[in-house]
Amino acid sequence: MTGALRRLPHYLILIAAMVALNFFLPRMMPGSPATRLASDSGYAVTAEEREQILGFYNLDKPMGEQFAMFLEDLVTLDWGRSFSKKQPIFDLIKAALPWTLLLAVCNIAIASVIGTFLGALSAFMRKRGRDKPLVIGMMALSAMPAFWIGMMLLSVFGVRLGWFPLFGAYSMWGDYTGMAYVADVLRHLAMPLATSVLASLAAFFTTARYGVLNTMEHDYIRMARMRGVPDARVKTFYIMRNGFIPVFVVLMTQMGFILSGSLVIEKIFTYPGLGLLLADAVVARDYPLMQYAFLMTSIMVAITMFLADVLHYKLDPALGSDGGSEKHGGHR
Amino acid sequence: MKPLKLSKRLCTLLAVALIAGLFASCASPGAAPSPASPAQPPAPAAPDQNQTPDRLDTLTVAITYDENTITPVTYVRGTPGLDVMRFIYDSLFTISPDNVAVPWMVEDDYAVGADMQTFAVTLRDGLYWHDGTPVTADDVAFTFDYFKNVFTAYTRWTNIARQVESIDVNGRELVFNLENPNPGFIRVVLADMPIVSKAQYEGVEDPTELPSLGSGAYRLAEYRVGEFYTLEAMDDYFRGTPSVKIIRMPIMDVSAAQQAMLAGQLAGYTGGVSVELIDIFSGSPDIELVSSDGYASTLLLMSNVRPPFDDADFRRAISLALDLDQLVDIITLGNATKGTAGYVRDGLDEHVTGLDYTYDQNAANTLLDSLGYANKDADGMRLGLDGSPMELEILTSGTRARDAELISMQLESVGLRIRVTTLDPDALDMRVWPDFDTSQPHDYQMAMFGWSAPVVQRNGAIIGVCSSDYAGVGGLNLSHYDSKEFDAAAEAFLASVDPAERAMLNEQMQRTAAGDFPFVTLYFADNINAVNTQQYSGWVFPKGGLAVNVFSFLP
Numbered sequence: 001m002t003g004a005l006r007r008l009p010h011y012l013i014l015i016a017a018m019v020a021l022n023f024f025l026p027r028m029m030p031g032s033p034a035t036r037l038a039s040d041s042g043y044a045v046t047a048e049e050r051e052q053i054l055g056f057y058n059l060d061k062p063m064g065e066q067f068a069m070f071l072e073d074l075v076t077l078d079w080g081r082s083f084s085k086k087q088p089i090f091d092l093i094k095a096a097l098p099w100t101l102l103l104a105v106c107n108i109a110i111a112s113v114i115g116t117f118l119g120a121l122s123a124f125m126r127k128r129g130r131d132k133p134l135v136i137g138m139m140a141l142s143a144m145p146a147f148w149i150g151m152m153l154l155s156v157f158g159v160r161l162g163w164f165p166l167f168g169a170y171s172m173w174g175d176y177t178g179m180a181y182v183a184d185v186l187r188h189l190a191m192p193l194a195t196s197v198l199a200s201l202a203a204f205f206t207t208a209r210y211g212v213l214n215t216m217e218h219d220y221i222r223m224a225r226m227r228g229v230p231d232a233r234v235k236t237f238y239i240m241r242n243g244f245i246p247v248f249v250v251l252m253t254q255m256g257f258i259l260s261g262s263l264v265i266e267k268i269f270t271y272p273g274l275g276l277l278l279a280d281a282v283v284a285r286d287y288p289l290m291q292y293a294f295l296m297t298s299i300m301v302a303i304t305m306f307l308a309d310v311l312h313y314k315l316d317p318a319l320g321s322d323g324g325s326e327k328h329g330g331h332r
Numbered sequence: 333m334k335p336l337k338l339s340k341r342l343c344t345l346l347a348v349a350l351i352a353g354l355f356a357s358c359a360s361p362g363a364a365p366s367p368a369s370p371a372q373p374p375a376p377a378a379p380d381q382n383q384t385p386d387r388l389d390t391l392t393v394a395i396t397y398d399e400n401t402i403t404p405v406t407y408v409r410g411t412p413g414l415d416v417m418r419f420i421y422d423s424l425f426t427i428s429p430d431n432v433a434v435p436w437m438v439e440d441d442y443a444v445g446a447d448m449q450t451f452a453v454t455l456r457d458g459l460y461w462h463d464g465t466p467v468t469a470d471d472v473a474f475t476f477d478y479f480k481n482v483f484t485a486y487t488r489w490t491n492i493a494r495q496v497e498s499i500d501v502n503g504r505e506l507v508f509n510l511e512n513p514n515p516g517f518i519r520v521v522l523a524d525m526p527i528v529s530k531a532q533y534e535g536v537e538d539p540t541e542l543p544s545l546g547s548g549a550y551r552l553a554e555y556r557v558g559e560f561y562t563l564e565a566m567d568d569y570f571r572g573t574p575s576v577k578i579i580r581m582p583i584m585d586v587s588a589a590q591q592a593m594l595a596g597q598l599a600g601y602t603g604g605v606s607v608e609l610i611d612i613f614s615g616s617p618d619i620e621l622v623s624s625d626g627y628a629s630t631l632l633l634m635s636n637v638r639p640p641f642d643d644a645d646f647r648r649a650i651s652l653a654l655d656l657d658q659l660v661d662i663i664t665l666g667n668a669t670k671g672t673a674g675y676v677r678d679g680l681d682e683h684v685t686g687l688d689y690t691y692d693q694n695a696a697n698t699l700l701d702s703l704g705y706a707n708k709d710a711d712g713m714r715l716g717l718d719g720s721p722m723e724l725e726i727l728t729s730g731t732r733a734r735d736a737e738l739i740s741m742q743l744e745s746v747g748l749r750i751r752v753t754t755l756d757p758d759a760l761d762m763r764v765w766p767d768f769d770t771s772q773p774h775d776y777q778m779a780m781f782g783w784s785a786p787v788v789q790r791n792g793a794i795i796g797v798c799s800s801d802y803a804g805v806g807g808l809n810l811s812h813y814d815s816k817e818f819d820a821a822a823e824a825f826l827a828s829v830d831p832a833e834r835a836m837l838n839e840q841m842q843r844t845a846a847g848d849f850p851f852v853t854l855y856f857a858d859n860i861n862a863v864n865t866q867q868y869s870g871w872v873f874p875k876g877g878l879a880v881n882v883f884s885f886l887p
Binding site: 270277 | 398408562588
């Protein structure tokens with residue numbers, strides 16, 4: 001724990017850098033929000049009108065002053081209004097965040113279990129060469145972009161077979177409560193979740209496979225077998241338990257990829273999460289919404305990385321409380 | 333091993349708690365009311381499924397963008413926002429399905445002054461806001477004043493309200509006084525401005541927080557940000573009881589809506605059908621495809637101030653080299669109307685016949701040779717006037733990249749080497765129309781561009797794209813075309829109130845522009861709408877508009 005806490009300043013610096021990048025990067029994109037805000041009138045905008053628009057949104061102030069205002073608003077949770085949706089940003093993010101987290105957490109849970117299981121299975125079958133179809137299948141899966149998987153699932157299971165709803169996170173006009181509501185949410189979650197699980201399975205598979213194969217080579221495994229420890233016990237308690245530690249690290253780092261990947265998936269399935277919100281904000285050059293949506297995603301990733309650090313020290317005693325594995329001579 | 337066991341249990345418990353917590357925090361359909369829900373009328377009861385032949389209880393049509401709370405002060409975009417706003421808010425006039433401005437909130441016997449500077453209308457009786465209070469002439473006058481003087485944020489309505497100098501109110505009678513003659517006033521102003529309630533808006537510090545309150549055929553019963561709208565019919569609407577009680581509008585993009593249409597989960601959506609999907613939609617027995625005239629233009633802009641495009645003959649050579657039929661056939665699969673050198677689309681009142689582009693590559697080659705571009709490199713590509721290699725650039729966004737590629741092939745066949753540069757739409761705007769300020773210098777040679785239907789349909793639309801008054805009436809002249817002859821005709825046109833004289837001047841403007849080729853009007857793509865006629869049969873297909881429009885639900 002101490003080792004992980006020692007890294008806390010690193011994460012604070014990381015978050016500070018994220019805050020700055022989230023402010024400056026959108027402003028470096030081509031295009032002005034003023035043009036977006038005025039474009040639909042079908043009239044040319046005079047310089048005076050452009051200044052009026054910029055002034056209304058404080059975009060006419062020097063960049064430093066805008067940044068100071070941004071920091072003040074960030075701390076006071078006064079996040080202002082979205083340019084494009086003209087709604088309080090805090091409300092927009094508050095409404096979207098739970099859906100994204102639901103999708104991400106379920107994805108992590110399912111993809112890690114299935115991917116790790118298949119990875120371990122593949123490792124145990126390697127010598128017999130029976131893992132080739134599994135490895136080839138996983139490689140093929142990892143080569144498929146998430147949007148393509150999503151479109152295929154949508155087309156087959158949504159449009160042709162009609163098994164799952166094509167849009168939304170729940171039946172918007174359904175009067176479900178309790179377990180019926182949960183079932184309804186799950187039904188809507190099925191295809192976005194399947195897409196994200198299929199898209200992120202390969203990372204867990206390859207990590208688990210490598211971890212197990214690596215652990216199988218250690219002397220203490222041979223020693224256990226020589227001592228006559230039953231094969232199932234060796235696999236479960238000696239190999240998998242230690243071989244899965246890298247999987248845990250991947251599990252936490254995958255959170256970032258999953259959150260960013262949810263942008264595409266949420267767009268395909270019109271799933272009302274942070275990704276969909278972010279995609280709309282980018283298209284509309286909605287600076288404030290982009291800033292805060294990116295920031296929320298970035299902070300969530302930083303938090304999961306920090307948690308990964310903390311829990312990694314707990315899970316792998318070899319790391320000790322104050323240092324890396326070098327001091328303790330690496331793996332047991 | 334012990335710490336691992338504890339972590340495992342702890343993690344399992346945490347995971348279960350987290351997922352359960354997320355379920356709890358994901359809003360349920362019966363959660364808190366949306367910010368757009370008007371406080372007064374109770375929310376509609378859950379619609380039953382007992383459909384009657386003449387009136388439908390519910391219909392689901394998708395809206396392809398989140399259009400905010402659909403009030404004039406939170407207006408986002410014309411399509412589909414304004415189309416849906418027409419369900420909720422009325423305007424004094426409206427654009428009929430035949431694309432004509434007709435009286436709506438006002439009596440049919442309106443009067444237009446001979447000077448085209450006064451417009452007298454009488455508000456109809458029996459108009460009510462959705463909270464049950466009557467709509468008055470004061471509300472109308474307040475609306476124009478509000479967007480002209482009070483609501484300072486620039487919106488679509490700012491420009492519209494500024495066209496009115498003053499309004500005289502006498503009972504239900506209103507007289508609009510204009511500073512300058514404006515024959516297009518009814519269409520551009522009175523048929524566009526949604527009327528808001530004075531009682532609701534007056535003195536309110538932040539009107540964007542106000543719920544949607546109109547006098548239209550439907551009221552906004554519920555809005556959930558990024559998810560859906562629910563519209564409820566106003567049974568006592570002055571134009572008759574709407575034919576669908578509840579219209580459900582999930583928010584989804586066009587591609588998702590098209591899939592949902594094919595799956596029968598939607599009756600329609602606020603977007604067109606891309607030409608590549610026509611065959612797929614046609615194969616569905618429940619779906620009807622209707623094609624109508626489209627007015628949105630696709631143009632090849634040429635910078636009239638940058639060589640070699642500053643020479644009208646060079647621009648003419650470009651137009652001669654372009655095969656518009658091929659463009660229409662390949663890009664739109666034949667679902668478009670070719671453009672003309674007079675800019676105004678065939679089918680509009682101001683269209684002038686006989687100004688079609690000529691496709692003649694031999695003539696283009698001859699003209700280019702005569703202009704001094706006869707020398708070619710080893711690839712057969714023309715060299716510049718100074719003998720150096722010449723490469724011309726077409727800027728495009730992704731949506732028109734295929735047009736640009738096809739045009740580059742056509743121009744290369746007359747020996748012009750073309751480079752197609754695909755940009756993000758905003759980056760394209762910044763080079764072609766920096767800050768939306770036409771008076772600023774632009775940075776392009778050729779660019780794929782287009783104007784939306786309302787811009788193309790305006791009276792005297794050609795003035796916007798051809799007048800050299802960049803900061804004024806020529807605010808859409810992105811080519812920086814500059815013709816004294818055109819400007820004189822435009823000035824006379826704007827000052828004239830005589831229809832015959834205006835027609836003559838309009839023709840003069842178009843012929844002048846057609847001789848100078850400031851840009852090439854490539855085509856006007858058709859509007860192709862897809863609707864499910866099994867779920868609902870009352871669809872109305874307006875010219876240049878969407879099937880999801882308020883006329884589809886009025887008797």
